[in-house]
Amino acid sequence: MTRPLLLVGQPLLAPLLPLLRADHDVIVLWEAHTPGDLAKVDALVWAGEFPLGRNLIDAMPRLRLIACFTVGYDGVDVALARERGIAVAHAGNANADDVADHAIGLILAHRRWIVAGDRQLRAGQWTIESKTRTRSMGGARLGIVGMGAIGVAVAERARAMKMRIGWWGPRAKPNLSCPRADSLEALARGSDILVIAARADAHNRGMIDARILDALGPDGLLVNVARGQLVDEVALVAALRDGRLGGAALDVFDPEPTDPSRWADIANVVLTPHVGGATHEAVGRMAQVLMANLAAHFAGEELPSPVPADG
Structure with missing residues (x-):
């Protein structure tokens, strides 16, 4: 045969x-x-x-x-x-659960200063006077872009951490308990942390653009565990350098592998090499x-x- x-x-x-x-x-x-x-x-x-x-x-x-x-x-x-x-x-x-775990890990790593703190300690810069205050997870406003399996899994984990959860996607999902924002910009404006968990297609390339980044603002954190092309990386780098965006935690890039020189002088980022679902x-x-x-x-x-x- x-x-x-x-x-x-x-x-x-x-x-x-x-x-x-x-x-x-x-x-x-x-x-x-x-x-x-x-x-x-x-x-x-x-x-x-x-x-x-x-x-x-x-x-x-x-x-x-x-x-x-x-x-x-x-x-x-x-x-x-x-x-x-x-x-x-x-x-x-x-791999939805593993990607969601990684998203929460990126949030913790950035918001609780885990990566930067590790660097400070290794560089011998830890003194009693240098202790840095970070922000709690509880009460933080989490916006999730794309409420498929990964988005739902992120929400489940965030709920256990007492975060306030909202979401946006192109189609309403009546079975979800957390509220859907009127628009992507409205979600960003009302969030402390914006997690990108949407499926990439020909219609949503660069949907996280300068307007969305400005809505998230100088205290906001952008987390991307979906696809790099969903974010306008040129606009992201500019917003980080200008202080118009508080920080970013990224597992995906456009293109991949990303050029490390693009991030070399940007301190307010946590970066991993597309490993969110690679368990x-x-x-x-x-x-x-x-x-x-x-x-x-x-x-x-x-x-x-x-x-x-x-x-």
């Missing part, structure tokens, strides 16, 4: 190859292959944040499934895939979902974790 042929898109997915090869024939995009090889591909395994070009899709006439290993799929033209009769799957909510447990769940999506597709069954209908 002929086994399905998979194309694996990025070298970072190489650890999956032994798992995938147990039930499929596999070729990889970063090694030598021919147009004839691509013409035989049945499914594509892809890291969803990377742009998937039309030319590659055109080279695979048999392609019927794009299986994103990742939760995000913003690099995939879902409309084009559906037009071609190609199903698109992703990892669902596999052993979350990656294990993502692999399980990927294999389940592939198995269901080739069995002619409903995908366990398809991209949402509005995706």
Whole structure:
């Protein structure tokens, strides 16, 4: 019996190859292959944040499934895939709790001066007179942009810390207990901390612009655990340098990897290299979902974790 042929898109997915090869024939995009090889591909395994070009899709006439290993799929033209009769799957909510944990960690690290305090101590600058006052988590006004699985998980954690929670997204969600702001700008204006947890798409690039940053203000903290392209980074850097924004705690950037020189002289930031969802447990769940999506597709069954209908 002929086994399905998979194309694996990025070298970072190489650890999956032994798992995938147990039930499929596999070729990889970063090694030598021919147009004839691509013409035989049945499914594509892809890291969803990377742009998937039309030319590659055109080279695979048999392609019927794009299986994103990742939760995000913003690099995939879902409309084009559906037009071609190609199903698109992703990892669902596999890392939502871990990303939410990381968001809270970034807030704590910045608001409670954990990173800067560590640097001060290591530099031998800790004196009795130099003790810095920080701000409590309890009572802080937290605005969440995007109330999907990650946003909800952030809200659950923030509620336990006695924070006051509001949110904004393009669509109302009546089942949520926390109030939805009238606009993104209104949410920023009424928040001490603004957490970006929205899904990135072609319509919301740069939605956190100078106007939103000014609304958040000189005492406000911007936290981004979603996608770097949701924030106008040029405007963000300018607002931080000018003191129009109090601080930023970022796990994602535009582009990635970010140029470290961009942040070298900005003191009021905490930065991590896109690791919010990269726990052993979350990656294990993502692999399980990927294999389940592939198995269901080739069995002619409903995908366990398809991209949402509005995706």
